[in-house]
Structure formats: structure tokens, C-alpha cells
Amino acid sequence: MELFEAIGRRHSYRGGFTDSAVGRGDLQAIVEAGLKAPSGKNEQTTRFVIVDDEAVLAAIRAMHPSNKAMQQCRAMIACIVDAEPEAIYEGYSFQVEDCAAAVENMLLAVTALGYATVWVDGWLRVKGNAAAIGGLLAVPKAKVIRIVLPIGVPAEKYPQPKKKPFTERAYFNKYSAG
Amino acid sequence: MELFEAIGRRHSYRGGFTDSAVGRGDLQAIVEAGLKAPSGKNEQTTRFVIVDDEAVLAAIRAMHPSNKAMQQCRAMIACIVDAEPEAIYEGYSFQVEDCAAAVENMLLAVTALGYATVWVDGWLRVKGNAAAIGGLLAVPKAKVIRIVLPIGVPAEKYPQPKKKPFTERAYFNKYSAG
Numbered sequence: 238m239e240l241f242e243a244i245g246r247r248h249s250y251r252g253g254f255t256d257s258a259v260g261r262g263d264l265q266a267i268v269e270a271g272l273k274a275p276s277g278k279n280e281q282t283t284r285f286v287i288v289d290d291e292a293v294l295a296a297i298r299a300m301h302p303s304n305k306a307m308q309q310c311r312a313m314i315a316c317i318v319d320a321e322p323e324a325i326y327e328g329y330s331f332q333v334e335d336c337a338a339a340v341e342n343m344l345l346a347v348t349a350l351g352y353a354t355v356w357v358d359g360w361l362r363v364k365g366n367a368a369a370i371g372g373l374l375a376v377p378k379a380k381v382i383r384i385v386l387p388i389g390v391p392a393e394k395y396p397q398p399k400k401k402p403f404t405e406r407a408y409f410n411k412y413s414a415g
Numbered sequence: 416m417e418l419f420e421a422i423g424r425r426h427s428y429r430g431g432f433t434d435s436a437v438g439r440g441d442l443q444a445i446v447e448a449g450l451k452a453p454s455g456k457n458e459q460t461t462r463f464v465i466v467d468d469e470a471v472l473a474a475i476r477a478m479h480p481s482n483k484a485m486q487q488c489r490a491m492i493a494c495i496v497d498a499e500p501e502a503i504y505e506g507y508s509f510q511v512e513d514c515a516a517a518v519e520n521m522l523l524a525v526t527a528l529g530y531a532t533v534w535v536d537g538w539l540r541v542k543g544n545a546a547a548i549g550g551l552l553a554v555p556k557a558k559v560i561r562i563v564l565p566i567g568v569p570a571e572k573y574p575q576p577k578k579k580p581f582t583e584r585a586y587f588n589k590y591s592a593g
Binding site: 238239240241243244245247248249261265266268269270272273274275277279281283284285286287288289290293317326327329331333334337338340341342344345346349356358359362363374375376377380398400401403406407408409410411412413 | 416417418419421422423425426427439443444446447448450451452453455457459461462463464465466467468471495504505507509511512515516518519520522523524527534536537540541552553554555558576578579581584585586587588589590591
């Protein structure tokens with residue numbers, strides 16, 4: 238798929254999925270897209286666990302009571318960073334940015350390959366959800382699952398959220414209240 | 416350009432630029448790609464100032480003594496977030512992630528349109544650099560420039576950094592020391 242088409246079609250999908258599996262070739266292609274994202278000082282800090290084991294997926298699906306994409310996902314990608322990221326430049330770490338850039342590449346790859354997903358983030362940080370999934374995936378104590386992507390073939394039309402127009406968020410040469 | 420080709424070609428470019436201008440149509444297309452990125456609760460928090468005024472660019476170019484792409488950029492996109500981001504979910508803000516996802520879309524758009532750029536981030540946080548550029552662009556006190564992208568037509572071959580292989584960063588179903 239052409240880049241700008243993929244960017245235009247990508248949107249957060251919280252609907253149901255068909256029974257179709259997500260093949261390992263496609264899952265690897267999606268994660269390879271993530272590996273190619275930039276990272277602070279090229280440290281490539283994000284790690285990925287790709288889940289396609291039905292028993293593990295069944296346990297994870299039962300955890301999210303309000304997100305149909307999580308409940309019905311045919312595969313999941315867990316994006317993992319250090320629990321206490323090391324400062325690599327003037328006291329700063331870039332692991333959150335590294336992970337987000339990798340995820341954006343993967344969202345576009347998911348879209349181009351005909352699947353759908355949603356960036357699940359805040360939910361992981363409450364009620365021990367990240368640690369519970371981390372336990373299922375043998376994530377070490379020094380690491381934390383920062384983002385998960387539940388993936389499948391979309392079974393329904395799910396509305397693409399409205400975006401503000403260019404003039405409300407972008408300006409030439411001088412910031413404006415817009 | 417096809418999505419996976421753009422993802423494969425994108426890399427941090429710190430080399431020089433030709434004298435060719437970056438047209439406003441292309442600059443707008445690049446920022447539109449950023450606007451379409453996902454954001455926490457679809458809050459679309461990142462704002463963008465696109466710099467193509469030669470007087471402003473000249474002042475910014477003089478600031479970075481070690482990055483040729485900054486010194487020779489024909490245009491620049493400043494990505495702006497709140498200085499004190501508001502918590503929007505269980506005490507968490509997602510403005511860093513929002514900004515990084517928008518930047519990744521823009522890096523791919525820059526690549527597809529035949530330009531080059533580099534994600535400049537840590538440098539902004541030291542020696543008052545973000546505030547100095549913010550002053551030139553009339554960025555309000557409550558906002559901060561988090562990332563800038565110096566853009567132009569690449570004038571040289573610049574090596575693409577090596578990336579670790581899939582097996583060192585990604586695993587199926589269980590985290591592994593890799």
C-alpha cells in the first residue's frame with residue numbers, strides 16, 4: 238500500500254475480529270517495520286513479544302472487559318521497555334519515544350496488510366494489567382510492557398475518529414492561537 | 416512510495432542539504448501525515464510550527480555546531496507539546512507518545528517525498544535550546560518544543576545505521592534473553 242494511503246486509512250479499531258488467523262509471516266513483517274523505526278542514539282531499546290499461542294491469547298482476552306478488539310484478537314504484539322530506563326544523554330532516556338515510533342510503524346504495517354488494531358496503553362498501567370500479561374509472557378522483572386497491539390481481520394466497520402484541521406494545529410513560522 | 420519501502424529507506428540524516436527549497440505543498444503534506452497519527456484519547460495534543468522563513472532559519476542554523484542537517488536545513492518543523500501536560504487517564508498524560516507517533520509519520524512522509532531529515536530531541540532540552548527556538552517562533556510559555564525536524568534535499572550519501580536482527584529484539588509467545 239502507498240505510504241500516504243496507509244497513513245490515511247490507519248485508525249484505532251476497537252471492533253470485533255473474524256476467526257481468520259494472522260500468519261507468522263505477516264506478524265514478522267509487522268514487527269520488522271517496528272524494528273526499523275528510529276531510536277535515541279540508535280539504542281533500539283524496545284523489545285517485542287508476538288503472541289499467537291491460543292492458550293495465552295485466551296487468558297489475555299479475558300482481561301479487558303470493554304475493548305472488543307482485545308477480547309477477540311487473533312494475535313497480539315507486546316512492546317516492552319525497561320522498567321527504569323537508563324539515561325543515555327544529559328540525564329534523559331528516550332525509551333518512551335523509541336517505543337512509540339516503533340508502534341506507529343507497526344500500526345501502518347498492520348493497516349497495509351489488511352488487518353486492524355488499536356494502541357492499548359493507559360489500560361496496561363492500572364490494576365496490574367501490564368504485570369499480569371508480563372507474567373504470561375515471561376517478561377523479566379526489570380522490563381515492563383508499555384503498549385500492546387491486539388490484531389486481527391476486522392469483522393465490522395468501525396468509525397475513524399475525526400481529526401482537527403491543519404489550521405487548528407499547524408502554523409507557518411509563528412505559533413498562533415489557531 | 417510503497418509503505419514498507421518508505422519504512423526501509425527512512426534513516427536519520429545528519430549530512431548536508433542542497434540549495435533546493437522545500438515547497439509549502441510538500442511541507443503541508445508532511446505535517447498532514449503527522450496530524451493523522453493516533454493520540455491518547457484522540458486529544459491531538461501536538462502542535463506544529465513549519466519554518467521556511469529564511470531569516471528565522473538562519474538564526475536557528477547558527478545554533479547547532481555539530482549537526483550539518485541543522486546547519487543547512489531548507490525548512491524545519493517544530494513539534495510542540497504542553498510544558499506541563501495534563502493527566503487525561505488515571506493520572507497519565509500521553510503527549511510524549513502523541514508527539515513521537517506524529518513525528519514517525521512525518522519522517523516517513525519526508526522520505527517518500529525525496530527529502531531527508533533527522534529527529535532532533537535531546538539537544539533541545541539542554542542549554543536553553545528549545546526556549547531559544549521557541550522565542551523565534553513565538554511559542555507560548557505554557558508550551559515547549561519537544562522535537563524538531565530539519566528538512567532538505569540530501570546533498571550526500573549518509574550511512575544508514577545498522578539495526579539489530581529480528582531474533583535479538585523479538586520473540587514468539589515468551590520473552591527470551593535473545
